[in-house]
Amino acid sequence: MATQILLNNIDVPGLANFEVYRQLGGYSSVVKTLKNLTPDQVTGEVTKSGLRGRGGAGFPAGMKWGFIDKKSEKPRYFVCNFDESEPGTFKDRYIGQRNPHQLIEGMILGAYALGAGSAYIYVRGELFYVLRIIEKAIEEAYKQGFLGQNILGSGYSLDLYCQPGAGAYICGEETALLESLEGKRGNPRIKPPFPALVGLYGCPTVVNNVETIAALPWILNNGGEAYAAIGVENSKGTKLISACGHIKKPGVYEIELGLPVEEFIYSDEYCGGIRNGHKLKAVVAGGSSVPILPASLILKTAAGEPRLMSYESLSEGGFQSGTMLGSGGFIVMDETTCIVKNLLTFARFYHHESCGQCSPCREGTSWMEKILHRIENGQGTMKDIDLLVSVSKHIEGNTICPLGDAAAWPVASAIRHFREEFEEHVKLQKCPF
Ligand SMILES: Cc1cc2nc3c(=O)[nH]c(=O)nc-3n(C[C@H](O)[C@H](O)[C@H](O)COP(=O)(O)O)c2cc1C
Numbered sequence: 001m002a003t004q005i006l007l008n009n010i011d012v013p014g015l016a017n018f019e020v021y022r023q024l025g026g027y028s029s030v031v032k033t034l035k036n037l038t039p040d041q042v043t044g045e046v047t048k049s050g051l052r053g054r055g056g057a058g059f060p061a062g063m064k065w066g067f068i069d070k071k072s073e074k075p076r077y078f079v080c081n082f083d084e085s086e087p088g089t090f091k092d093r094y095i096g097q098r099n100p101h102q103l104i105e106g107m108i109l110g111a112y113a114l115g116a117g118s119a120y121i122y123v124r125g126e127l128f129y130v131l132r133i134i135e136k137a138i139e140e141a142y143k144q145g146f147l148g149q150n151i152l153g154s155g156y157s158l159d160l161y162c163q164p165g166a167g168a169y170i171c172g173e174e175t176a177l178l179e180s181l182e183g184k185r186g187n188p189r190i191k192p193p194f195p196a197l198v199g200l201y202g203c204p205t206v207v208n209n210v211e212t213i214a215a216l217p218w219i220l221n222n223g224g225e226a227y228a229a230i231g232v233e234n235s236k237g238t239k240l241i242s243a244c245g246h247i248k249k250p251g252v253y254e255i256e257l258g259l260p261v262e263e264f265i266y267s268d269e270y271c272g273g274i275r276n277g278h279k280l281k282a283v284v285a286g287g288s289s290v291p292i293l294p295a296s297l298i299l300k301t302a303a304g305e306p307r308l309m310s311y312e313s314l315s316e317g318g319f320q321s322g323t324m325l326g327s328g329g330f331i332v333m334d335e336t337t338c339i340v341k342n343l344l345t346f347a348r349f350y351h352h353e354s355c356g357q358c359s360p361c362r363e364g365t366s367w368m369e370k371i372l373h374r375i376e377n378g379q380g381t382m383k384d385i386d387l388l389v390s391v392s393k394h395i396e397g398n399t400i401c402p403l404g405d406a407a408a409w410p411v412a413s414a415i416r417h418f419r420e421e422f423e424e425h426v427k428l429q430k431c432p433f
């Protein structure tokens with residue numbers, strides 16, 4: 001059984017209540033840290049741990065904290081990104097719903113390290129039931145002296161607020177999130193400046209994902225080196241993977257980074273193999289925004305090495321033959337899946353969720369949806385396939401935020417690996433599935 005840092009007590013009845021969480025050792029990292037460590041030492045432990053952001057980009061957490069503008073006299077903010085709207089990704093809500101105190105404990109540690117007196121948890125609008133659970137847990141933490149003025153007599157004070165979004169995928173992009181938190185329309189900002197210098201209300205801010213923050217108590221309890229001892233290369237610790245699609249056992253799994261993909265898909269400890277004796281056709285390994293890979297390339301790299309669940313191994317081969325770990329939304333497809341239809345579903349999503357600020361994304365996502373709709377419904381031409389590639393290339397790298405890339409990569413990769421399936425739709429003038 002892999003080390004469980006995030007899900008170790010997840011099935012304990014009543015874990016969302018303060019008493020149960022505390023009895024299991026909860027909040028001990030806060031007691032220890034506020035007594036023994038300076039904020040810089042906390043950042044030092046997180047840097048040593050090698051923890052990378054679990055929201056998708058995989059940026060090293062300690063390094064990001066190190067960028068916070070400490071010379072500024074403005075207040076500093078720590079913000080939790082609980083927007084979780086990436087198709088195929090459903091891990092953060094599991095922590096929020098079952099183990100909200102672990103997230104709050106992590107928020108206190110992060111805010112302390114950054115010298116923030118106020119912190120926010122921005123929760124996706126559709127997850128209102130989770131927001132209610134977190135709000136109740138925050139109330140308990142205040143009552144028990146873990147939030148508010150002079151926490152545990154340490155002299156450190158923190159106010160923690162929970163804010164619902166209004167249900168827009170783009171508000172998961174960190175600068176759009178900050179705009180939304182300020183009460184404005186959630187449009188991504190042009191960067192630089194990055195939030196560490198100019199963030200919430202123009203003040204130094206760090207935004208981290210739920211899973212990143214929930215790993216902090218373990219790191220502060222056990223030390224950064226112990227965390228770094230788990231995993232491989234620059235992929236340290238554990239990662240939550242939300243597995244769905246045509247597998248026998250969909251669900252949220254905590255893996256040690258470096259687990260072979262084949263073991264993750266086929267072993268009974270995880271996905272349990274493909275449903276009803278079907279065959280693996282393709283996998284979208286890190287949420288809908290990452291390139292799709294056919295069975296041959298998800299199980300082994302182009303060089304024939306076993307593919308591992310790690311940042312390095314999944315991206316081995318670049319965009320020609322690799323993909324990304326992303327948010328850990330692992331979507332498995334068997335041979336009954338129509339790749340064109342799947343892509344049309346994703347394209348419709350990105351077109352709907354584009355905030356419309358940049359022309360390549362606003363117009364390009366609309367074009368990609370229209371062309372895919374034509375091909376899937378038997379009205380496509382061979383030229384349409386190349387037109388799709390061309391539109392995706394004109395979006396990639398030409399937009400304010402990465403939503404444009406996220407819309408373009410799945411299209412380009414699906415045509416790269418499954419071109420004959422697109423051509424078959426055109427030849428038959430209908431969907432062959
Ligand atoms: C369109 C878009 C949607 C995103 N959605 C989320 C999200 O729901 N949750 C999240 O943590 N990060 C999301 N991100 C990434 C954030 O911008 C940011 O990198 C992340 O919150 C930083 O936290 P981390 O360093 O702990 O991963 C999204 C990015 C983009 C471009």
Ligand code: SF4
Pocket residue numbers: 170187188353354355356357358359361362399400401402403404
């Ligand atoms: S890339 Fe798309 S979502 Fe991002 S800012 Fe531009 S239009 Fe908005």
